[in-house]
Amino acid sequence: MLIYAVLAVPLAAGAAAAVPWRRWIGWVTAAANGAVLVLGVILATGVTRGHSQAAAGGILRADALSAFMVVVIGAIAVLASCQSVRYLSAETGRGACTARHASLYTMLVQAFVSCMLIAVLAASLGVMWVAVEATTIATTFLVGHRRTDGALEASWKYVVICSVGIALAFLGTVLFYFAALHASGHPAGSLNWTALMAASPRLDPGVVRLAMGLLVLGYGTKVGLAPMHSWLPDAHSQAPAPVSALMSGVLLTVAFYALLRFKAIADGALGPGYPRVLLVAVGLASLAVAASLLITQRDYKRMLAYHSIEHMGLIALGAAAGSPLAIAAVLLHILGHGLAKGVLFLASGEILLAEGTSEIAGVPALLSRRPVLGGIFGFGLVALLGLPPFSLFASELNMLRAEVAAGLGWAAAIALACMAVIFAAVMAHGRHLLLGQAPPQGSPAATPRIVAVPLGAGLLACAFLGVSAWPIQPLLHAAAQVVAS
């Protein structure tokens, strides 16, 4: 029942948004996404205590890992949909967007959120694939919603590159299915994750190696791991801020969730060595790309996008370690990064709205001119750079510890070096943006409450999880057990 409700509520809100857009419809969708968060927490409590739940004749299934992802999706969707109200009011207010366009936007956002929920609740890896591919379709027009030259170019690249990637992921999925068919000898095989997990020791290693390589390439494209990342900075910087927040905060990690599921099967078939090599390679490449391109970044939205590539690299390294401690840290990082990156992208949307430029050089001394907004952006950067008290500090520390314990100390050392470069680069950009030389001007501008309250709450949640992760500790532990090697 609960699983149906998780999917039905956001879809119903999307259907309600078919009428010409009004402000209250925006609040209805925000409430619906809030309900997803609450239902996700209830679902998580249930599956942490007991066993996994199934629905729809075994097509849908929720274990602790799925429930955790539902919570993450719900949390960031609430933040993003509050900010969508702000974005759409501003755009319709200045005549850049008609009521019909605004309702199309709202419907697509709800479809996008629902697709992500289906992806994490699907029992079948095939259905999960269909849902992940559907997120690309739902988000393409959202990326191009501002209808500028850049937005059009970004959405073209986004859909072409991600569709190619996802086609490779399908081939990888099919090869797993083929290996399972051959291992079981049944004519009617199953693409269900549980069935493949049970069959994993008997899968042909040669085929699984090929399949896992294709899956890391394919889903890795959607995760934004280097060298398949080239669409990400364009799409995330051109999309409207609430869409960027959802794409960067959760869509990337939903694709990574798919990799975690397949990694568990490959671990069973091959032992942890081979998946680890693949994940370390793409993880370190992502960190290196992010470090080298963050230094010269001039656009704050692109800066945040490259920062996402860094964090996906860190998550890949953590998953490579693969122990329960590592996976628990990876999951905490997924939540913490989602919250911090969501808040930062939403704040960057407000900065763009207020200042009219996305150049770092164009918005100096934010802290003195717009104290609340600047403060939120500043604390968000502190969170994202992995400083205490925010949860990313704890999760990065635990991931590094787990990597050393797994004999990946050398990779952890390279990662730390890249993180140091990124830290210096982002601090330099952040200092200009927040402090810098203020142009002479009147009194500081206020930040509307519709922006300040949700974003402040998001940051507080991230800090709270950093100080004490006890509310989600059992869930993290149970979810890590599902896929840890």
Place this chain on the structure above:
Amino acid sequence: MTGSAYTGPLGLAAGAVLACAVVTLWRRDLRAVVSVLAVQGTALGVTAAALAAHSRDLGLGVTAALVLAAKGLIIPALLRQIVRRDPGSRETAPLVNVPASLLAAAVLIVVAYLASGKITALAPGTAARLAPLGVATVLIGFLMLATRRKAVSAITGLLLIDNGVALTTFLLTAGVPLLVEFGASLDVLLVVVVLRVLATAMRARFGPFDLDQLRELHD
């Protein structure tokens, strides 16, 4: 796996899928390319139908009908509308010229056979032996994407990759569960619709354009 009555048509249809991929590299007239894609989609559907008839698998039969409708008819019709608005649309200056592309395709076909050794060794059946044809189609799709500069060529490359994956799927596993197949077909269809809208919007904005003119966004 008995009877050449089944092996013959199956091999012919699967071979036609790869042959069509090579022809798309050869033809520069984009209208002709779209027609070749329609033939390829049909050949893919026939492959599935031959497998379904052989194994008396109703689900695969439905899949074959889906593929014939989506890839043989609807998607080519959608593409034809883009090309028709753009008379004389030709791939005038590909990054790699046509003879070199065909040579590269030959190399890719050999690579596909080498790469699929592990797979075909696992299931030595008639159908699985043909799987490298699908892998080769995927690789040619990549070549198309990397070396051509028109929007329709990029969509063609994407569809070649997709058809190659589908062919490999049919030959190796006799089709994934119907729900997944249905979702996958719908996704491909929607991706083409989305790309068509984008291509039309870009044409309205930039006029006749090559993809490497898209360079507003860079670092």
